[in-house]
Amino acid sequence: MFEKLKKTFSSFVNKVSTQELDVDKLKPILEDFRLTLLENDVAFVVADKIVEDLKIRLEGLKVKRFEDKRKIVKETLKNVLIEILGKNGYLNLDELAEAKRKERKPLTIVFVGINGTGKTTTIAKLAKHFMGKGFSVVLACSDTYRAGAIEQLEEHAKKLGVKMIKHEYGSDAASVAFDAVTHAETKGINIVLVDTAGRMETNKNLMEEMRKIVRVAKPDLVIFVGDALTGNDAVMQAEEFNRYVQIDGSILTKMDADAKGGSAISISYVTGKPIIYLGVGPNYKDLTPFKPEEFVEQLLGKLEE
Secondary structure, eight states: OHHHHHHHHHHHHHHHHHHEEOOGGGHHHHHHHHHHHTTTOOHHHHHHHHHHHHHHHHHHEEEESSSSSHHHHHHHHHHHHHHHHHHTHHHHHHHHHHHHHTTTTOOEEEOOTTEEEEEEEEEEEHHHHHTTTTTTTEEEEESSSSSTTTHHHHHHHHHHHHHHEEOOOOOOOHHHHHHHHHHHHTOOOSSSEEOOOOTTTHHHHHHHHHHHHHHOOSSEEEEEEEEEEHHHHHHHHHHHHHHHHHHOOEEEEOTTTOOOOOHHHHHHHHHOOEEEEEOOOSSSOOEEEOHHHHHHHHHHHTTTT
């Protein structure tokens, strides 16, 4: 009899001390978070979808009656963001390079993006990274369009002590990539890093040239290099580049220059592919692996500032 009364009392206490969340009453909090996501460069459409996901997860959720509702929403938002960034997996370039080395084939990576994102410097950083892991590298300048592009990559090649494959300005960009892959196969070089001309996603001729480079070189990976400071523009660029060549992952540059960071969430969301690295400075060592949980913690910290 006592045990029955105890269970009845416990059930009564639980009902009194807990309640189900009513999403309609959370609208001011949800709108606040939506606006702060937008302010931190999360794309409009992505921010809206995140909030819709939040509503579904929060509706009817049982919580303590006097528990901080904003804290609950923030914790749920954290889980949603980590899922967006983590659901596309993690692209470990070192493991891929090692697997290709065991096959006695080079790992070929083509880098794409618009002008001024730091694509060429990012390639040099990755070359340095791979060399530090014991891999041999060859660079390919498939940017036969921009004045000074060959000289820029060549300067990096000299500093790194690696060979660079180049042709004359105005020559077929795809043939440069093809020659670099052939050179790597012949010489037993582990990694081929192909630089391409920066191009606006609206320039169909250059986008078709990029598609040809990928078709001819048959790379293992196509990586989009985006400038984190461009916010929503980087998202539209990634989406369009992905439509043309199906990118396998992205690297965000200039994360050290007061970038808000939300573009990482948006790019990962719209492409369905992971963020691989973040560029955090001008030096070869300034390339850090992307860690979703750590990134979300930092972003949520900004949301509370």
